[in-house]
Amino acid sequence: MDAFYASVELLRYPQLKGLPVVIGGGRRAPDDELLARYAHLPLGQIPVADFPLLKDYTGRGVITTATYAARQFGVGSAMGLMKAAKLCPQAVLLPVDFAEYRRFSRAFKEVILSIAPVMENRGVDEVYIDFTEVPGGQREGGRVLARLIQKSIFEATGLTCSVGVAPNKLLAKMASEFNKPNGISIVQAEDLQAQIWPLACRKVNGIGPKADAKLKALGLETIGQLAQQSLPQLVHWFGKSYGHWLHDASWGRDERAVETESEPVSMSRETTFERDLHAVHDRAELGAIFTDLCQRVADDLQRKGYVGRTVGIKLRFDDFKIATRDQTLALPMQDGQTIRQAAGQCLKRVPLGKRLRLLGVKVGGLIRLADWEATAHDPAARDALLRPQVLTSVNESDPYTASLF
């Protein structure tokens, strides 16, 4: 989806169309006052001059999304709001309204599913779609179906999206970036050299800032240069697993299936404080936040119907260093008090000399509550549920290995 959060906001506030708008910030709701003042008016008639501006914001936080008009000024996702305010002080600043974005996320995904049922979720604003078996999915290399999806989403939601069509997910993701916003791009296997190799390595989904810096230090700037390295060389530099992956990726090879279903692995809540807190000096405040985070994770587990056995905490100190601790319980659970108790134990194992900037609570090792309850009187089945049933590297066709089982 194109500038998803910002585009959803523009549907509510069309008077902001064409203006630099950024979405982001902390827990504040700077437009509460505004909404109260104009409660008698439709949202679309609130005067532009009354919207909060980026230059007036004084809290912590980053931009989650910027409109294309704002991007002209060099501001973009993940940039600190204070830095962004220097580049584009006149931008309108809106708070994140995740519930609203989720509504639109469900809406556009329903449209896609009604046309092409093999769809993989990649967060709120992105999906992979398998065109292979969709009637007409091959016409004009996929362009006809891509256009149908764009048109249907726009008619249902008023939102635009960009589509990349390619033989696999890796290339489709790159293709989707070629023609933003509201574009379609088709990349075929034979286009690798002309369209993919000239790109910077960082454009590959899976090469982040660290790997990119290392590649640059090795003199490798483009995907084409990466592709010219031998496999043993890449394995030497990056290890067996990542080295192989880099080699495959640079040659446009990716065999991953479009996964239509997935189970959550963990659920967490975290918060960055308005000011850094000290474990001793701000004990009461910290304790209240800690308990609240535990309760929110418990609420999430209960609402979604999961229990979990691994309780973890995350701390970010004022120097931005991160510490995590976790503890695995004998039995999975979903209640706030048990989470709070285990998380408290974890906290005792961290040195707390430095001030804290962020606190987080996580529950992992998730099992569906229904599955857990179904084994209540079957200890063996219950035991099996508690172990992650990953059967790695057991080749049952191999006579020797098979004989062991």
Next chain:
DNA sequence: TCTGGGGTCCTAGGACCC
């Protein structure tokens, strides 16, 4: 006035077991 929140996956070492 730097730098959010919610995730997944991988690695590596130690405990423990057979």
Next chain:
DNA sequence: TCTGGGGTCCTAGGACCC
């Protein structure tokens, strides 16, 4: 002088993505 080998689970940290 001798001290295996393989597997799983748990924990901590880190890279990466949306």
